[in-house]
Amino acid sequence: MSENLLQQLQYYLKWDPNEGTKCAVAKKFSALTPEGFNDSLFEELKLLLGKRLQFGTAGLRGNMGPGYNSMNDLVVLQTTQGLLQYLVEVDGRSNLENKGIVIGYDHRSQGTLSSKQFARMVAAVFIGKGIKVYLLEDFVPTPFVAFAVRYLKCAGEPTFQSFHTIYSLGQNFSNDPFFRNNFLPS
Numbered sequence: 001m002s003e004n005l006l007q008q009l010q011y012y013l014k015w016d017p018n019e020g021t022k023c024a025v026a027k028k029f030s031a032l033t034p035e036g037f038n039d040s041l042f043e044e045l046k047l048l049l050g051k052r053l054q055f056g057t058a059g060l061r062g063n064m065g066p067g068y069n070s071m072n073d074l075v076v077l078q079t080t081q082g083l084l085q086y087l088v089e090v091d092g093r094s095n096l097e098n099k100g101i102v103i104g105y106d107h108r109s110q111g112t113l114s115s116k117q118f119a120r121m122v123a124a125v126f127i128g129k130g131i132k133v134y135l136l137e138d139f140v141p142t143p144f145v146a147f148a149v150r151y152l153k154c155a156g157e158p159t160f161q162s163f164h165t166i167y168s169l170g171q172n173f174s175n176d177p178f179f180r181n182n183f184l185p186s
Contacts, residue, residue, distance in 0.1 A: 008049040008068070018073040020112030021066035025049070064110040076118045080125045091155050099155040100132025104145035115139075 009029055016022040028045055048067025053060045053075060060079060064071045087096050103122055105115035123135045134152060136145065149156060 005046060005050055009045065012049055012066075012068065012074065016066075016072070016074040017077070018112050021072045021074070024066040064108065064113045071118070072113055073117070073121060076121055077125065080122045084125060084129060084131070087155055096131055096155050098132070099153060100134060101126060101156055102134045102136065102145055102148040102152060102154050104136045104140045104142065104148075106141075107139045 009025065012025055013022055013029075016025070025045075025048065028041055028048075031041055048065075048069055050069075052068045053062045053070070060071065060075070062069065062071050066072060068075060087101075091099070103119045105119040108115045109117075119135060123133045126133050134148060134154065136148070148154070
């Protein structure tokens with residue numbers, strides 16, 4: 001096993017707060033013994049840990065599951081921390097604290113992962129940094145969240161919504177002034 005992949009595995013197992021996804025990765029790793037080395041299992045670990053989800057249109061999209069290349073608690077937490085830092089740099093801390101954010105989610109879940117759980121984690125990160133959060137109470141369509149941003153004059157919206165299949169999910173974020181000013185109701 002490559003040194004880099006082993007390091008990524010150790011970090012993932014140390015940082016992942018979700019026992020379900022942590023155990024899934026640990027189980028795959030423990031099956032890799034020198035006597036019974038399995039090339040396909042090694043390739044699967046490389047796919048899960050060797051590459052991160054990439055930002056696309058307005059956010060991350062991927063299947064829910066373990067590893068850096070899937071939507072899960074660790075990826076959502078790390079992305080949220082980066083998003084918060086970006087918003088502070090762009091909008092300024094006091095402006096962000098005053099405006100706050102709106103968080104929405106849909107019905108998606110798989111095993112120990114769910115959109116609702118992700119939304120709550122994002123809320124906890126922002127609240128922990130003193131940012132006002134409007135966490136919508138139930139499943140909502142994305143346009144409801146976008147409307148709430150405009151109506152409440154918030155900085156933006158992390159939204160957890162569908163992406164083609166029941167087990168795929170996107171963590172989208174919009175704080176584009178052009179979008180807010182031209183496509184959302186006043």
